[in-house]
Amino acid sequence: xxxxxxxxxxxxxxxxxxxxxxxxxxxxxxxxxxxxxxxxxxxxxxxxxxxxxxxxxxxxxxxxxxxxxxxxxxxxxxxxxxxxxxxxxxxxxxxxxxxxxxxxxxxxxxxxxxxxxxxxxxxxxxxxxxxxxxxxxxxxxxxxxxxxxxxxxxxxxxxxxxxxxxxxxxxxxxxxxxxxxxxxxxxxxxxxxxxxxxxxxxxxxxxxxxxxxxxxxxxxxxxxxxxxxxxxxxxxxxxxxxxxxxxxxxxxxxxxxxxxxxxxxxxxxxxxxxxxxxxxx
Amino acid sequence: xxxxxxxxxxxxxxxxxxxxxxxxxxxxxxxxxxxxxxxxxxxxxxxxxxxxxxxxxxxxxxxxxxxxxxxxxxxxxxxxxxxxxxxxxxxxxxxxxxxxxxxxxxxxxxxxxxxxxxxxxxxxxxxxxxxxxxxxxxxxxxxxxxxxxxxxxxxxxxxxxxxxxxxxxxxxxxxxxxxxxxxxxxxxxxxxxxxxxxxxxxxxxxxxxxxxxxxxxxxxxxxxxxxxxxxxxxxxxxxxxxxxxxxxxxxxxxxxxxxxxxxxxxx
Ligand SMILES: Nc1ncnc2c1ncn2[C@@H]1O[C@H](COP(=O)(O)OP(=O)(O)OP(=O)(O)O)[C@@H](O)[C@H]1O
Ligand SMILES: [Mg+2]
Numbered sequence: 001x002x003x004x005x006x007x008x009x010x011x012x013x014x015x016x017x018x019x020x021x022x023x024x025x026x027x028x029x030x031x032x033x034x035x036x037x038x039x040x041x042x043x044x045x046x047x048x049x050x051x052x053x054x055x056x057x058x059x060x061x062x063x064x065x066x067x068x069x070x071x072x073x074x075x076x077x078x079x080x081x082x083x084x085x086x087x088x089x090x091x092x093x094x095x096x097x098x099x100x101x102x103x104x105x106x107x108x109x110x111x112x113x114x115x116x117x118x119x120x121x122x123x124x125x126x127x128x129x130x131x132x133x134x135x136x137x138x139x140x141x142x143x144x145x146x147x148x149x150x151x152x153x154x155x156x157x158x159x160x161x162x163x164x165x166x167x168x169x170x171x172x173x174x175x176x177x178x179x180x181x182x183x184x185x186x187x188x189x190x191x192x193x194x195x196x197x198x199x200x201x202x203x204x205x206x207x208x209x210x211x212x213x214x215x216x217x218x219x220x221x222x223x224x225x226x227x228x229x230x231x232x233x234x235x236x237x238x239x240x241x242x243x244x245x246x247x248x249x250x251x252x253x254x255x256x257x258x259x260x261x262x263x264x265x266x267x268x269x270x271x272x273x274x275x276x277x278x279x280x281x
Numbered sequence: 282x283x284x285x286x287x288x289x290x291x292x293x294x295x296x297x298x299x300x301x302x303x304x305x306x307x308x309x310x311x312x313x314x315x316x317x318x319x320x321x322x323x324x325x326x327x328x329x330x331x332x333x334x335x336x337x338x339x340x341x342x343x344x345x346x347x348x349x350x351x352x353x354x355x356x357x358x359x360x361x362x363x364x365x366x367x368x369x370x371x372x373x374x375x376x377x378x379x380x381x382x383x384x385x386x387x388x389x390x391x392x393x394x395x396x397x398x399x400x401x402x403x404x405x406x407x408x409x410x411x412x413x414x415x416x417x418x419x420x421x422x423x424x425x426x427x428x429x430x431x432x433x434x435x436x437x438x439x440x441x442x443x444x445x446x447x448x449x450x451x452x453x454x455x456x457x458x459x460x461x462x463x464x465x466x467x468x469x470x471x472x473x474x475x476x477x478x479x480x481x482x483x484x485x486x487x488x489x490x491x492x493x494x495x496x497x498x499x500x501x502x503x504x505x506x507x508x509x510x511x512x513x514x515x516x517x518x519x520x521x522x523x524x525x526x527x528x529x530x531x532x533x534x535x536x537x538x539x540x541x542x543x544x545x546x547x548x
Pocket of ligand 2 (some may be wrong): 044045046088166
């Protein structure tokens with residue numbers, strides 16, 4: 001997927017006008033695991049809604065599999081099935097009487113035969129890690145983490161090539177957060193999808209993604225591997241974001257004279273590097 | 282599409298109309314609406330038009346905003362105009378079959394349309410230039426005397442302000458839910474009436490659930506802050522008349538008197 005100079009303004013020509021995306025250009029390779037981070041209101045949600053054609057850019061173009069999605073005869077509904085988008089609040093999409101029926105909604109809209117719909121729904125629920133005894137329960141009786149899994153399954157059941165998750169960990173405790181993210185990483189491996197994860201928190205995504213895009217005031221501020229991005233930790237602080245605590249620790253240790261690797265981004269990398277530095281005579 | 286709903290929307294600007302006391306604006310609206318149904322000749326129409334244009338100009342609210350409000354009543358407008366056009370007896374202008382357009386019909390269709398449009402434009406200026414809070418404060422204060430005959434004025438205006446406050450929230454919520462379902466392949470546009478109604482279920486269920494949850498949360502929050510109705514409640518920003526409010530009253534009375542004079546003396 002390629003974005004070329006995408007611009008979007010909310011409530012154009014009124015007192016509430018808000019230029020939410022400014023000349024955003026990106027190239028997303030198949031199979032990448034991408035994290036998008038940014039301060040509240042930086043345009044993350046606006047950006048991802050452009051990727052599946054829910055919002056239309058004021059100017060600029062978006063190419064998916066080599067085709068311009070703004071072409072007149074482009075099938076935008078098919079695009080929405082290929083680029084699955086899971087919104088921030090699962091409450092916004094759950095409506096059926098049982099979890100299973102709710103997950104059937106997506107593939108049902110694709111006009112597939114009913115056996116296919118049901119087999120996809122079971123597959124998706126399994127991939128999202130929702131235990132089978134919950135499938136016939138009402139989605140409104142689920143816990144926050146379970147609701148989120150149902151919502152993810154609802155999109156997975158459409159077999160997207162690209163899965164976009166808007167703040168999948170909001171409102172979850174650290175354990176629930178790790179479980180969901182582990183599940184997403186597993187899904188990506190098993191189903192060979194491109195995954196985009198939107199988040200506020202560096203810590204969340206640093207351990208999982210292989211590319212980080214930092215948004216600030218509607219623009220792409222930094223784009224690279226977590227290592228590259230976190231080496232700009234002073235700039236991140238200036239826009240109200242923080243690098244993972246590990247980064248600070250490693251910089252402090254380096255200042256104190258220990259020859260550690262300051263670019264370590266995960267706890268495990270840091271541990272290895274510290275042990276190595278300490279072990280050196 | 283949903284963004285066309287302008288009820289309870291406020292357009293921030295720095296204008297005289299925005300600053301006026303809401304009681305003045307409510308009273309002016311009342312007289313203006315009455316004047317719309319009093320005028321019956323060219324002089325009256327010009328007066329009303331001048332007054333409306335003047336107020337819109339003073340309010341600094343873009344006209345496009347008010348025109349948006351008109352879009353909602355286009356259907357009503359057309360229906361009333363057609364009824365007036367065909368069903369008023371009088372001297373025929375055009376005749377085809379059982380239908381005939383009369384001179385009187387044409388006149389009444391046009392005046393009716395003008396009245397409706399002016400009604401919407403006029404009331405839109407007031408709501409666009411007054412925050413819902415001030416509007417209900419003004420209403421509560423203006424209707425205060427009704428308390429004596431045991432009409433719960435405070436409760437009514439509180440309900441009104443909550444309702445107004447929730448319109449944009451629910452519009453936004455509807456928008457989000459629609460997007461979430463469209464992302465799952467939902468279709469809210471095509472199909473016949475029955476199919477369309479059925480397609481609304483994935484939208485309505487989450488919307489109702491969220492509306493009830495919000496209502497519940499709000500009730501809790503009000504309770505937690507010891508809300509107990511209007512008795513003994515004081516205002517953080519009590520309404521006080523300023524000099525410009527007096528001037529505004531004067532302008533309104535002069536306008537209204539002129540409308541009456543135009544009707545009585547101009548034939
Ligand atoms: N429907 C809307 N109408 C007008 N302005 C909007 C609308 N939605 C978002 N905005 C504005 O656009 C900007 C970007 O919003 P967006 O929702 O993309 O931010 P975000 O990065 O997802 O934030 P968060 O982390 O809080 O979800 C914000 O300043 C917001 O106020
Ligand atoms: Mg967001």
